[in-house]
Amino acid sequence: MKVREEIFTVKSYECRPDGNIKTACLMQYLQEAAALHAEELGFGVDGLNTINSYWVLSNLRIEINRIPKWNDEITVKTWPSGYNRLIATREFVARDQNDCELFRASSQWMVLDKGSNRPKNLFHLDLSLSKTGLKALSEKLVRLEPQDNYSEVDRISVPYSSIDLNGHVNNTEYVRWGIDALRKAFKFEGNIRSMHATYLSEVFEADELDLLLSYTKNEYFYVLAKRSDGQNNVHVMEIGC
Template sequence: MNGFHVEHFTVRHREADRRGDLRLAGWFDFLQEAAANHAARLGVGLEMLQKNGMIWVLSKLKLEMERSPRISEKITVETYPNGFRRLHAARQFRIVGEAGDEIGRASSRWLLLGLPRLRPLKLESLPVELPDNSGRPDYFALEEKLPARGLTPELQVPVRYSMEDVNGHLNNAEYAGLIQDFAAMKRGGSPVFRSVELHYLAAVREPDVLSVGGEFTGNRLFVEGSGKSGQTSFTALAELA
């Protein structure tokens, strides 16, 4: 069983911001793509999940970036699962630039849910055993919670069909894009991020509308969003350069 996975990507024009750097959503997209492909290799990917009435959902992820790769740059994502934290499966990521320099690291937590009620399942419910990488390190300690602050919404984002993922929910990377959008709206220009920790709390789907609010404290940005029901969908804490 291969407990370590390497995947290569090239930054495309549509994944870059005004400066030509990889957008925040692009970072998240590459990480979740590598995770999904590794899960498939391990026998716990989309096909197996659909047969068994299960889905993986990303619960939280913290990413730190040394720099952003540029258009046409080839990057490598190294990833491995490394054990369980209660109901969460832990997964780590290391991102390497074309010159061989480490440009980012990330730690994440994933939940296994049963369909159709989306109840958390024990990871022992999986029909195959995941590799024991418990000796490999966590890159970051993630916050237990990032509580919502009840901030006044300043950005209204209709959820469209094209923004949803294979599970029929707003794609994980879209939330990262909202954080970048909010920072650009408040600070102007093209914001440069050094880190972001994103907690996914409740799924939304079209035709819902996300109401997004946030606040800066120096270069630290807190962002939260909720759907029409008022239930908090996500919270995030980011640091800008």
């Protein structure tokens, strides 16, 4: 198992007013650790550029033991944990400067062709990965399905600042929008124990999205992002408080 460690220090501008890290910024740590490890293994941005392709996050679940706060030093360990024809999986475990576990996560990724935006067959790529590996979470990672009884909370026009290296909305932006929608609807403080995000469709600058919320009695919030023209859903998120 090939494991990479990345050390991050929580910056003041990554924190909420209570001093805890914003969920979207925490997600950025995972994304950066994954990207750097992929580069090290030879199939990162530079490697995939040679075959006119790029990675996209398809599904992720994170379980939090303690939310990192300002000036915490976070060591993120990450490793690839298997793949099939369309999906490659990657795991994360993070600990603080006292070696106490902060959070762990499992994720699923796809390789898309830049020309067609269609997923590529991973069996046809030279990824040099094991087809199975150790998982960070005990439960199998499955894709979220939209809930019933959503209520519309907000409508956004995707700004240029949300677009990343691949020319589409970065996966962490959906999380930021979801947390902001919860704040708007329920005065949500931001402390969570779990977050599950399933990505359904790419979104680009100036696209119009509706953000809808649903709440269950077991203290789970659900956020659905859909195109304002009603054509399709683009993102589903579950937040456990």
